[in-house]
Each structure stands twice: as structure tokens, then as C-alpha cells.
Amino acid sequence: MKVRTFMAGVGMLAIAGVAAVFWAGYREHGGTAAPVSAETDAGQRVERGRYLARLGNCMGCHTAAGGQAYAGGRALDTPFGVFYGPNLTPDPRHGLGNWSADDFWRALHHGKTPDGSLLYPAFPYPSYRNVSRADADALFAYLQSLPPAAQENRPHELKFPYDQRWLVAVWRAFYFRPQSDRPDTPPEERSEAWLRGRYLVQGLAHCAECHTPRNRLGAMALSAGLAGSRIEGQSWYAPPLTGDQATGLGAWTEQDIVELLKTGVSRRSHAAGPMAEAILQGFQHAQESDLRAMAVYLKSLPAAGTDKAALAEPASQAVMQNGGRLYRQYCAQCHQDDGKGNVPAWPPLAGNISVMAAAPDNAIHMVLSGGFPPSTAGNPEPHGMPPFGQMLNDQDVAAVVSYIRQSWDNQASAVSLPEVRKVREAAR
Known part of the structure; x- marks a missing residue:
């Protein structure tokens, strides 16, 4: 998701898309060009949007447990209070029924509602500003195809002074620009897979939102990249996605990354917590080529510079x-005395980046x-x-996690x- 989209670029993408459909129809009909109808084009846009919505796990914030999609x-618990994901269905009163494609683009790219109100950055528009206009239009077309839900949006429950929305303007003055931080001209030596991976990681997949450190006001330290961060309000830790050998992906292969994203398990680690949900609802449905592209970019x-x-x-x-x-009593049967586990049933603890993370939250969880x-x-039936929280006291938990x-x-x-x-306390 790293190619900067200007209006001229959007026009070229549209022309290229029509040409691709035309050529596919030409070949399929034995050399006789099949007409491309507006209805076919609209259907393809909706299906493209469905795929993108899954890839970005939009349901993760916009669907309540047991509620309509x-x-x-x-x-969403944060240090500033609780945010509630809004209604994205085409209901005209509570959802996006009265929005246009331009309105939706403005929300993703500028963090503004149709009336100009500023959105809280709990909605990850600092990442979505990297989404192309063509993909934004496809997402909007898909959301408009959903059955309307007359469900009222729940007000956020924020602490003072964060409940004062005008302060978002001050925050934006310091930490947000609608323009992408990536260069308009991509490096010539980079492959198409790398460019696609960068586009996905930094845009719709919004990996930085969890894996990049934040300051006290919730702004991402973009200079730190994907260096790992505690997910405040949830007490999970998103490990580094950088090339660090001990705590990042330095020892992982591209195939290790693809397998984790596609199945939730790999020979290096298993997904848990928020990442497990992102895979369940999102990444497992992604095309192999997109997962491979993300792996290519992350491995680059x-x-x-972790402080060992x-x-x-x-x-x-x-x-x-x-x-x-305690480890020999409760853990070794599955994870083995040498900590190598029994993949894919039980993950290794030796060399596991969640175990060796700067914060021990994941292992404690x-x-x-x-x-x-x-x-x-x-991996349809995961082990x-x-x-062990009921049988081990805090001192025992600290001891066994320190041991591993x-x-x-x-x-x-x-x-x-x-x-x-x-x-x-967070797990209760």
C-alpha cells in the first residue's frame, strides 16, 4: 500500500482495470471481445471491497460480540478511555447511508466526517491515509452493499480532558498530516512484491498501529518503525517486526511469516491475543501473493537496535x-524439557519472540x-x-515466566x- 495515489494516478488505475477486464473477456471468448457492463464492474468493485475489508479486519472494531456484522x-479499551466502533452499514440514520465515496475517502485519508468533524485517531487514519483511492472506493462499495442495521452508535466513554473533541485539532497539528510519509517515487531497485508488501503493511493492514511505540498522547513514534510496543489498555505486547535476531523477525524466513499469517501457527511461534483475532477474521482469508508480499517487505x-x-x-x-x-510440573509435557515444543501442536518457547519480548505480558497472559x-x-483444530491462573499465585507465575x-x-x-x-487485573 505504498504507491501514492493522485487523481491522475487514479485515472490510470481505472483505465488499467478496464483494460484488464477487456483483455480477460477477449481471451475467454476466443478472440471476440465481450462487452464489460457497468453492473459487472460494480460487482467486481464490491467483491474487491469485501476482500479488502477482510484483509484489514474491519470487523475487529466495527462488530460487537454476537451483533450484526x-x-x-x-x-476498545485505551489509556484515554473506551472507544466504541461506529456503525458502517448503509443505514441512513446511524450508519453510512448518507455518505458518498468522497466522504468515505475523506474519513480514511483526512480523518474527518462529512460535516468536517475531526475523528479520534483510535480510528487508524494515520495508517489509512496510505490507502489508494481505488481501494477506498472498493471498500465503500462493499460497505454500501451490506444490509442496513438500525443500531445507534454508542458514545465514547473518555476521561477528561480527552473527551474534549476540539483537542484532536491540537493533536493533529503535532502528529498528523494527510499526506503519506512514504516517498512519492518508490526505489527503483525494489520488487513489485516489496512495493505491494509495503503498501499493505503500512496501509490497510495497519500493522504499525500495534507494533510501533507510542508517546503519552497516543501518537506513534514513526521514527521507531515497527519496533514493538505494549498495547496499552489490553496488557498484550506486539513484538518487533524488524530484523532483530532475538526479539524480531531476523531469524524467521519469509515462509515462517506466511505460515503464521495464513494458519496462526508456525515453527517459530503461535498467534495469540489480538494477533489471533487478526488472523482469524483477516489474514487467513488473504491471497497467498499478498501474504508473501508482506513477508518480503518485513524481511527487508x-x-x-534493541537494548539487550x-x-x-x-x-x-x-x-x-x-x-x-513449576515448568517441569506443568509445562514440559507439551513444550519439552529443551523448550522446543512439538510443532504444530505446541509452540517452542526457546527462541520464541513473544517469550523474549521486551515486555513479558504475552507469556504471563x-x-x-x-x-x-x-x-x-x-489449522482447523488448534491445540x-x-x-493456570487459579492454581498458581503471582509469585509462582513470575517465577515460571522468568524461567522460560x-x-x-x-x-x-x-x-x-x-x-x-x-x-x-487486565485479564479479569
């Missing part, structure tokens, strides 16, 4: 002894609450991990009791 109401990113010294604070001998005892990778076409973070050549910091308590 895209009717809104899903809660340099290491983020900060990650290597050792646990005491007593903590390691207690943690090792799994010990406390257990969980499953997503059920996907490539799960039972919860400092065994089998893993070099990550020990886990403190406050870190365990914070995640336990």
Missing part, C-alpha cells in the same frame, strides 16, 4: 529453581488464562493451553510481581 458497538526491515542489556536482567537463583520446578491459536483452514525467558539461550529480563498483577 459492521453494525458497530465493539469496545533492519534491526531496531535492558532485556537481560537476571532472575535470582531461588526464582530460577522455583520456576524450573498465556500462563494465567491459557488460550488457543485461531482456528483456520490450515490449546489450559489456564532465561533458559535455552533465551536472554530476556526477569519478571516482577507488579508485572504479573497488572496482567492478571
Whole structure:
């Protein structure tokens, strides 16, 4: 999603799209060109939008549990309060029924509603500004094809002063420009796959929204790239997607990345938490070529310069002894004494970037609450991990997670009791 789209570019894309359909029809009909109807073109645009909506996991924020798809109401906990995803169906009163394609483009690209009101950046328009006009129009066509839902939008429940919407203008003055940060002219030496991967990662897939560090006002530190970040309000950690060998994707192959996105499991790690949902509802439905393109782009990113010294604070001998005892009692049967696991059933803990992450939240979550990778076409019956939060106290959890973070050549910091308590509270 990295090709800058100006109106001239949109026109060229439209011409190219019509030409492609024309040529496909010409070949299919034995050399006699088949006419392309407006109805066919509109249907193709809707289907394209359906695919893009899945790839971007729009349902993840705009569909409440048990509710109608895209009717809104899903809660998003943040340090600033709770945001609720709005209704995206074509209901004229509560949804997008009175919106135009231009209105939708303005929301994605400029973060503004039709009447000019500023949207909170909980809606990831800092990433969606990279979406092309053609893809925005396809998304809008798909949303307009949905059955209307007369479901009223739930007001956000924000803390003061964040409930003062006019402050969004101040935030934008410091941290947002409608123009993309990427160069208008892509590097000539880059492949088509790399360009496509960059476009997807930095745009519709909005990977930076979770995997990029943020400041106290919620603005992404774009200079840090995809260097990993704690997902505040949820106590999950999105690991680096950079080339760091220990905590990022440096030791992963392109195929490892594709397999994780497509199936939820790989020989390196299993998806859990918010990433499992993104795969369940989004990435598993993506075309292999798009997943491969994302992998090509991610593998091109340099290491983020992780401070290994900060990650290597050792646990005491007593903590390691207690943690090792608990690991052998509860964990080794599946994850093995050497931490290599039994892929695809049980993931490795040795060399696992979620285990060695700068923040231990993910490993603590799994010990406390257990969980499953997503059920996907490539892994329809995933093996799960039972919860141990009821039988292990905070001190025990800190010990066993410290043990796995400092065994089998893993070099990550020990886990403190406050870190365990914070995640336990968030998991309730």
C-alpha cells in the first residue's frame, strides 16, 4: 500500500482495470471481445471491497460480540478511555447511508466526517491515509452493499480532558498530516512484491498501529518503525517486526511469516491475543501473493537496535529453581524439557519472540488464562493451553515466566510481581 495515489494516478488505475477486464473477456471468448457492463464492474468493485475489508479486519472494531456484522458497538479499551466502533452499514440514520465515496475517502485519508468533524485517531487514519483511492472506493462499495442495521452508535466513554473533541485539532497539528510519509517515487531497485508488501503493511493492514511505540498522547513514534510496543489498555505486547535476531523477525524466513499469517501457527511461534483475532477474521482469508508480499517487505526491515542489556536482567537463583520446578510440573509435557515444543501442536518457547519480548505480558497472559491459536483452514483444530491462573499465585507465575525467558539461550529480563498483577487485573 505504498504507491501514492493522485487523481491522475487514479485515472490510470481505472483505465488499467478496464483494460484488464477487456483483455480477460477477449481471451475467454476466443478472440471476440465481450462487452464489460457497468453492473459487472460494480460487482467486481464490491467483491474487491469485501476482500479488502477482510484483509484489514474491519470487523475487529466495527462488530460487537454476537451483533450484526459492521453494525458497530465493539469496545476498545485505551489509556484515554473506551472507544466504541461506529456503525458502517448503509443505514441512513446511524450508519453510512448518507455518505458518498468522497466522504468515505475523506474519513480514511483526512480523518474527518462529512460535516468536517475531526475523528479520534483510535480510528487508524494515520495508517489509512496510505490507502489508494481505488481501494477506498472498493471498500465503500462493499460497505454500501451490506444490509442496513438500525443500531445507534454508542458514545465514547473518555476521561477528561480527552473527551474534549476540539483537542484532536491540537493533536493533529503535532502528529498528523494527510499526506503519506512514504516517498512519492518508490526505489527503483525494489520488487513489485516489496512495493505491494509495503503498501499493505503500512496501509490497510495497519500493522504499525500495534507494533510501533507510542508517546503519552497516543501518537506513534514513526521514527521507531515497527519496533514493538505494549498495547496499552489490553496488557498484550506486539513484538518487533524488524530484523532483530532475538526479539524480531531476523531469524524467521519469509515462509515462517506466511505460515503464521495464513494458519496462526508456525515453527517459530503461535498467534495469540489480538494477533489471533487478526488472523482469524483477516489474514487467513488473504491471497497467498499478498501474504508473501508482506513477508518480503518485513524481511527487508533492519534491526531496531534493541537494548539487550535492558532485556537481560537476571532472575535470582531461588526464582530460577522455583520456576524450573513449576515448568517441569506443568509445562514440559507439551513444550519439552529443551523448550522446543512439538510443532504444530505446541509452540517452542526457546527462541520464541513473544517469550523474549521486551515486555513479558504475552507469556504471563498465556500462563494465567491459557488460550488457543485461531482456528483456520490450515489449522482447523488448534491445540490449546489450559489456564493456570487459579492454581498458581503471582509469585509462582513470575517465577515460571522468568524461567522460560532465561533458559535455552533465551536472554530476556526477569519478571516482577507488579508485572504479573497488572496482567492478571487486565485479564479479569
